[in-house]
Amino acid sequence: MRAYAPSHITGFFAAHRDADPMRAGSIGCGLCLEAGARTAVETAVETEILLNGTAAEAPVSRFVVDRLVATPVRVNTVLEMPLGSGFGASGAGALGCAYALNAFFDLGLTANQAASVAHVAEVTNRTGLGDVAAQNAGGLVIRLKPGAPGLGEVDRIPISPLEVCCVVRGPLSTAEILSDATVMKEVNRAGSACLKELLRRPTLKEFMRLSRAFALQAGLASSWAVDAMEAVEASGGMASMVMLGEAVFALGAAEALREFGPVRHMRISQRGAGLD
Amino acid sequence: MRAYAPSHITGFFAAHRDADPMRAGSIGCGLCLEAGARTAVETAVETEILLNGTAAEAPVSRFVVDRLVATPVRVNTVLEMPLGSGFGASGAGALGCAYALNAFFDLGLTANQAASVAHVAEVTNRTGLGDVAAQNAGGLVIRLKPGAPGLGEVDRIPISPLEVCCVVRGPLSTAEILSDATVMKEVNRAGSACLKELLRRPTLKEFMRLSRAFALQAGLASSWAVDAMEAVEASGGMASMVMLGEAVFALGAAEALREFGPVRHMRISQRGAGLD
Numbered sequence: 001m002r003a004y005a006p007s008h009i010t011g012f013f014a015a016h017r018d019a020d021p022m023r024a025g026s027i028g029c030g031l032c033l034e035a036g037a038r039t040a041v042e043t044a045v046e047t048e049i050l051l052n053g054t055a056a057e058a059p060v061s062r063f064v065v066d067r068l069v070a071t072p073v074r075v076n077t078v079l080e081m082p083l084g085s086g087f088g089a090s091g092a093g094a095l096g097c098a099y100a101l102n103a104f105f106d107l108g109l110t111a112n113q114a115a116s117v118a119h120v121a122e123v124t125n126r127t128g129l130g131d132v133a134a135q136n137a138g139g140l141v142i143r144l145k146p147g148a149p150g151l152g153e154v155d156r157i158p159i160s161p162l163e164v165c166c167v168v169r170g171p172l173s174t175a176e177i178l179s180d181a182t183v184m185k186e187v188n189r190a191g192s193a194c195l196k197e198l199l200r201r202p203t204l205k206e207f208m209r210l211s212r213a214f215a216l217q218a219g220l221a222s223s224w225a226v227d228a229m230e231a232v233e234a235s236g237g238m239a240s241m242v243m244l245g246e247a248v249f250a251l252g253a254a255e256a257l258r259e260f261g262p263v264r265h266m267r268i269s270q271r272g273a274g275l276d
Numbered sequence: 277m278r279a280y281a282p283s284h285i286t287g288f289f290a291a292h293r294d295a296d297p298m299r300a301g302s303i304g305c306g307l308c309l310e311a312g313a314r315t316a317v318e319t320a321v322e323t324e325i326l327l328n329g330t331a332a333e334a335p336v337s338r339f340v341v342d343r344l345v346a347t348p349v350r351v352n353t354v355l356e357m358p359l360g361s362g363f364g365a366s367g368a369g370a371l372g373c374a375y376a377l378n379a380f381f382d383l384g385l386t387a388n389q390a391a392s393v394a395h396v397a398e399v400t401n402r403t404g405l406g407d408v409a410a411q412n413a414g415g416l417v418i419r420l421k422p423g424a425p426g427l428g429e430v431d432r433i434p435i436s437p438l439e440v441c442c443v444v445r446g447p448l449s450t451a452e453i454l455s456d457a458t459v460m461k462e463v464n465r466a467g468s469a470c471l472k473e474l475l476r477r478p479t480l481k482e483f484m485r486l487s488r489a490f491a492l493q494a495g496l497a498s499s500w501a502v503d504a505m506e507a508v509e510a511s512g513g514m515a516s517m518v519m520l521g522e523a524v525f526a527l528g529a530a531e532a533l534r535e536f537g538p539v540r541h542m543r544i545s546q547r548g549a550g551l552d
Binding site for chain 1: 277279375378379382384385386387388389390414415418426429431432433434435436437477478479546547550551552
């Protein structure tokens with residue numbers, strides 16, 4: 001029995017703080033990708049979390065374990081996406097962990113209840129605000145109202161499982177950016193405006209266009225990222241920046257990304273988190 | 277570009293009437309299956325709906341076409357599930373039609389907006405109340421609050437994509453049963469009680485057990501259906517009746533169904549409606 005959660009790249013967002021982590025979160029829009037987290041659990045003498053075969057601190061997944069079970073477990077998670085670069089690895093790991101524990105110990109949680117534990121783990125650890133809500137749904141997800149799955153509100157933009165190409169230069173610290181009040185003021189203003197505009201015409205193209213505008217308006221794009229986005233556009237594709245990572249994703253014109261690093265081809269995931 | 281919607285068998289339900297078809301619907305729980313509707317659209321001289329290659333009245337899909345586009349189209353739908361026997365074929369066809377038209381004409385509808393048109397088409401034609409909401413989500417879907425996707429509320433019971441076996445004897449008329457006040461009083465009482473009990477322990481086994489109890493309590497099971505369910509149970513499986521069809525579905529002990537008709541093996545669908 002294995003659990004699966006897709007990766008997720010946010011195109012634009014606005015943060016919503018709340019003392020209750022179930023109600024904290026973000027609004028915005030992002031894309032789930034098939035490369036994800038695959039998690040198996042088994043009983044153990046001492047609780048241990050393995051990420052790609054190596055024992056890890058993994059505080060977000062550990063939070064989920066502590067919340068859900070009292071007995072020691074070995075959580076074995078394979079992460080197929082780039083790490084620490086805005087692909088929602090911590091959220092996917094925590095979400096897969098919640099689903100896997102629910103199944104293994106027959107905890108009797110619904111999908112939203114299991115996912116809510118992962119959402120709270122992310123928010124509490126300041127590793128993300130909206131990834132879990134999106135990863136639980138799958139596809140190109142609009143986060144309409146912030147909060148844990150079932151409490152927040154999501155919708156989707158229907159799309160085919162197209163190929164998305166990415167280049168990753170390195171990580172950005174989510175916690176650091178989310179703590180910078182000046183940056184976050186601009187992020188929230190731009191993110192709310194983008195969501196409002198997307199809802200006037202919710203299509204993949206508009207998502208790409210608004211994500212691109214957001215990256216610049218919010219002041220989060222490095223010159224490397226701007227150069228990569230412009231190279232894709234000059235070749236007839238569309239590109240934007242992965243929130244929050246020093247990474248760029250593109251639809252079409254993948255070859256234009258080559259000079260910016262190894263190009264990773266990923267497919268849009270139609271399904272959300274679940275059991276394999 | 278093709279759209280897909282899974283089939284859906286309801287285990288138990290309670291109807292919710294409302295003058296507004298967006299708010300009408302049902303609560304309950306049911307299982308989405310991979311065999312579904314696959315729909316392609318193209319422009320035509322005159323609007324035409326083909327079901328498995330043959331021109332058909334298809335009033336539910338036609339309603340969707342009339343609502344969404346003004347130009348004539350040819351809708352080509354392949355239905356992979358048994359027809360008229362509670363597998364949600366009309367809902368899946370309408371849902372696939374809505375997604376396909378949205379994509380083909382670039383209408384800019386979100387998933388919930390497109391699915392809502394299919395929900396209204398079903399409710400207005402009295403062919404179903406909750407199939408579209410479940411088919412839009414995928415998996416083992418709990419319908420917590422009635423209504424169109426985005427207005428009603430659903431959750432899921434996380435499960436693996438197991439195999440479900442079915443035998444179909446023939447159709448039951450959904451419209452006829454939904455119009456019988458005496459029957460519906462008992463259906464609604466039993467359905468609400470089953471949902472309440474399921475939420476205490478939302479697991480696949482409980483879903484099967486409560487569906488079985490509902491079929492008897494609501495007085496909808498024929499002696500043929502009761503015999504088939506008991507044969508499965510005698511062989512160690514779990515079975516219940518498809519709502520609303522003269523059909524039985526089972527988990528495990530498929531061989532026990534053989535004497536009741538040709539056994540169809542279907543897989544639980546993890547994904548909801550979308551584009552291929």
